[in-house]
Amino acid sequence: MKGRVLPIIIFSQFCCASIWFATNGILTDLAAYFNFGEDSLADLTSAVQFGFIAGTLFFALFTISDRFSPSKVFFVSAILGAALNLGTLIPLNNLLSLVGLRFLTGICLAGIYPVGMKIAADYYDKNLGKSLGLLVGALVLGTAFPHLLNLLAASVNWQIVIILTSALAAIGGIIMLVFVPDGPFRRPSQKTDLKAFFSVFKKKEFRSAAFGYFGHMWELYTFWAFVPFILSFYSESFQIDLNIPLWSFLIIAIGAPGCALSGYFSSKYGPKKVASAALFLSLICCLVSPLIFQSSHFSVFIIFLLLWGVTVIVDSPLFSTLVAQNAPIEKKGTALTIVNSIGFAITIVSLQVLHSLQTSLSFQYIFLVLAIGPALGLISLFQAEK
Numbered sequence: 001m002k003g004r005v006l007p008i009i010i011f012s013q014f015c016c017a018s019i020w021f022a023t024n025g026i027l028t029d030l031a032a033y034f035n036f037g038e039d040s041l042a043d044l045t046s047a048v049q050f051g052f053i054a055g056t057l058f059f060a061l062f063t064i065s066d067r068f069s070p071s072k073v074f075f076v077s078a079i080l081g082a083a084l085n086l087g088t089l090i091p092l093n094n095l096l097s098l099v100g101l102r103f104l105t106g107i108c109l110a111g112i113y114p115v116g117m118k119i120a121a122d123y124y125d126k127n128l129g130k131s132l133g134l135l136v137g138a139l140v141l142g143t144a145f146p147h148l149l150n151l152l153a154a155s156v157n158w159q160i161v162i163i164l165t166s167a168l169a170a171i172g173g174i175i176m177l178v179f180v181p182d183g184p185f186r187r188p189s190q191k192t193d194l195k196a197f198f199s200v201f202k203k204k205e206f207r208s209a210a211f212g213y214f215g216h217m218w219e220l221y222t223f224w225a226f227v228p229f230i231l232s233f234y235s236e237s238f239q240i241d242l243n244i245p246l247w248s249f250l251i252i253a254i255g256a257p258g259c260a261l262s263g264y265f266s267s268k269y270g271p272k273k274v275a276s277a278a279l280f281l282s283l284i285c286c287l288v289s290p291l292i293f294q295s296s297h298f299s300v301f302i303i304f305l306l307l308w309g310v311t312v313i314v315d316s317p318l319f320s321t322l323v324a325q326n327a328p329i330e331k332k333g334t335a336l337t338i339v340n341s342i343g344f345a346i347t348i349v350s351l352q353v354l355h356s357l358q359t360s361l362s363f364q365y366i367f368l369v370l371a372i373g374p375a376l377g378l379i380s381l382f383q384a385e386k
Helices: 002-017 024-034 036-063 071-089 094-107 111-121 128-152 156-177 196-202 202-236 244-253 255-271 271-295 298-311 315-327 328-359 365-384
Strands: none
Touching: 002 071, 002 128, 002 156, 024 036, 024 094, 024 128, 024 156, 036 094, 036 328, 071 094, 071 111, 071 156, 071 202, 111 315, 111 328, 128 244, 128 255, 128 315, 128 328, 196 202, 202 244, 202 271, 202 298, 202 315, 202 328, 202 365, 244 255, 244 298, 255 271, 255 298, 255 315, 271 298, 271 315, 271 365, 315 328, 328 365
16 A cells, blocks of 8 residues: 555645646746736745745644645645636736735645645655655656746747646646545544644754754755856856756756655665755855856856755755654644745745845855855754754
8 A cells, every 4th residue: 555655645746736836937928918027927936935834824723634634635725726727827817816826826735745745644654754755856846847848938838838737736636535545644633723833843853853944945945946047147157058947957856866865865874864964065055156156167067056956955855754753643744834834934035135135245155145044954953962
């Protein structure tokens, strides 16, 4: 049973993650079709993140994935998310309605990503790091997918992209409902526990894992968001013609096999050791980035970015593993959701900080600020050992 469940969860997660970034690869087409300025395009991306944060807060406060069957929660969220994504096709849309649709889609994603991890945790008590490594790898591919769509944008109608991603999300939800019943390690909560949002942080080991994850999130999504800009900066600085969508896809997508490998190593050396090593390496990447961005050797530059693309994400499934292992068993889903919610809120702050620094600091130096996250994350992990 376990052997066939994990591939199903991974495939469902990838299918549903496609609606998260569905509009990223077609933003210019949307602006042209619905007649709004390109300076408003970032609003659509931010709306999904805010929706996800709001959704995870709701799911956590009312312990949704612990009180109800997580597979059914995943299914309902996937179907609603697919329908909201399809709403993008309505001709009467304007910027405000599109932002609203993306916000609501983000709420639905709160019932997909952390709930998918909860389902995996219900099936895999041992070697959970390996399972979550594959699961987060699927999310990484979903994150990189819009950059691949950018390569196809000239030959693919934007409406087809929306229809395809909605269909994938619906298929993922149906497969999860039909083929993945409640796991053997699930312990349902019998009632709403509004105190769970705070009570899970009482355990020292849980706090350590959660704060390590928060430091990781300070760096992760901001790095991903700035990858195309880093490539553009280098291209303009050294007058090199780069295929920015292709390299953006590769730099982000390389994290998928990295997550799978980190999960494998975590089963041998423990998730905490492997997560600490990844945090340390990504910290080094932040600190040496100004030197690399000024190197005229393209091979050094691109290998560095590919390495950073691996180290920035491989600790994510390991922190989720540590969170799940140190949370009360009847509140495991709520704990994962709480940590996701706070983590994604941190990403918005990080993005805004780097965006504001672009006007006052040379571009190659702004990524030094990202080092704050891994540094604090490492401090949190080591403090738990005292």
